[in-house]
Amino acid sequence: MRKDSRLSRMLHVLIHMDRLGGPATSERIAKMLSTNPVVVRRTMAGLREQGYVTSVKGHGGGWSLAMPLHKISLLDIHNALGESSVFTIGLSDEYTHCPIEQAVNKAIKDVLIEAESLLLERFGEVSLDVLAEGFVDLPAPSFDEGKGY
Amino acid sequence: MRKDSRLSRMLHVLIHMDRLGGPATSERIAKMLSTNPVVVRRTMAGLREQGYVTSVKGHGGGWSLAMPLHKISLLDIHNALGESSVFTIGLSDEYTHCPIEQAVNKAIKDVLIEAESLLLERFGEVSLDVLAEGFVDLPAPSFDEGKGY
DNA sequence: TTTCATGTAACTTATGATGTTTCTTAAATT
DNA sequence: AATTTAAGAAACATCATAAGTTACATGAAA
Incomplete structure (x- = not known):
């Protein structure tokens, strides 16, 4: 199944x-991710809506962080990306009033929710500054020269 | 994302x-699920390989449970279906030796594993007999007449 | 006013699950 | 023995949808 x-x-x-x-341009980020600027804009748009990044048009423009890394958690970005469910497992809906299907679906759903x-x-417990720790002085060659890193 | x-x-x-x-024929099960006998065989094949059901060819053949419901857990069937991961969330693999990507992926992976x-x-704690409880005398009209139930 | 860069809509492609067709194998009924 | 019923299996078609692409509009700086 697709990831x-x-x-x-x-x-x-x-x-x-x-x-x-x-700021980093969509073009630059796209190269880093081996993808395409429009896809980057599409994805970054969700983060901008939630205030984690800003975008500036025109010459010298691009994307910038809107707050320090310690104020951003994995949960924040996960939510900002707006994916409905984290599971590949779904529930059947063929016979929604069959009590057996209901019992099966409830059992699965309870586990998924937990x-x-x-x-x-x-x-929510992991903030981005923690992930960046220990690499403070590291440059970001991947940003500048494609797959170098 | 697809479920x-x-x-x-x-x-x-x-x-x-x-x-x-x-025994229930693939045809009959397919009608119950609004799908097609070949898809049923494909899916049931995994359960048969793990010993939860048996199949018999020819006249009067079809699929049967190979053990009582209390010996089968949700985990058993989940495993028998052979889906690799339960998550829609995947890890990037663009820069596998970039320490930042490594740190990010490790953080996500740790959470997914937990x-x-x-x-x-x-x-593993839920067995099928528990789900069937309380509906002991209920017939299975869905098996006989399509979407009736 | 030209260049650079995002914003957006529309369209195309790629992927993988699901569905379908066709034929083979095997077992029970006639 | 011939027929019918049903699974097994391979090959192919369809569908959903995420990702990629194109084209053009908007806006800001050089």
Whole structure:
């Protein structure tokens, strides 16, 4: 089943952005992610709406962090990306008034809710500055020269 | 993102099968699930390989439960369906030796592992007989007449 | 006023699950 | 023995949707 790696990739980008002097263009970020500027804009738009990044048009423009990394958690970015569910597991809806289907779906749903709660809680506990720790002086060659890093 | 409802649907089917006198044909199960006999065979094949159901060819053949419901857990069927991961969230692999990407991916992965462990543990605690309880005398009209139930 | 960069809509492509067709194998009924 | 019923399996078609692409509008700086 298809995976959504936007969270991982956006976190990676945000931490590199934190080291950049100025804004990063969609073009530049797209090269880093081996993708395409429009896809970057699409994805970053969600983060901008929630106030984590800002975008500036025109010459010298691009994307910038709107707050320090320690104020951003994995949960924040996860939510900003707006993916409905974290699970590939879904419930059937063929016979919604069959009591057996109801019992089956309730059992599965209860477990999914519990597991998702734990996951979101843990995501909320990790802020991006912690992930960036220990690499403070590291440049970001991937930003400048494609797959160098 | 696409959902995989095979677990929910197969559990539903297995519990109904438990009430049937004889074997259920792929055709019959397919009608119940509004799908197609080949898809049913494909899905049931995994359950057969793990010993939860048996199949018999020819006249009067079809699918039967190979053990009582109390010996089968949600985890058993989940595993038998052979889905690799329960999460839609994936990790990036663009810069596997970038320490930032590594840190990001490790943080996400740790959370996914913890949440998946909880989920699998809970799935293991629920056996199918519990889901079937309280509906002992209920017939399975959905098996006989399409969407009636 | 030209260049650079985002914003947005519309469209195309790629991928993977699901659905379908066709034929084979095997077992029970006639 | 021939027929019918049903699973097994391979090959192919369809569908949903995320990702990628194109094209053009908007806005800001050089």
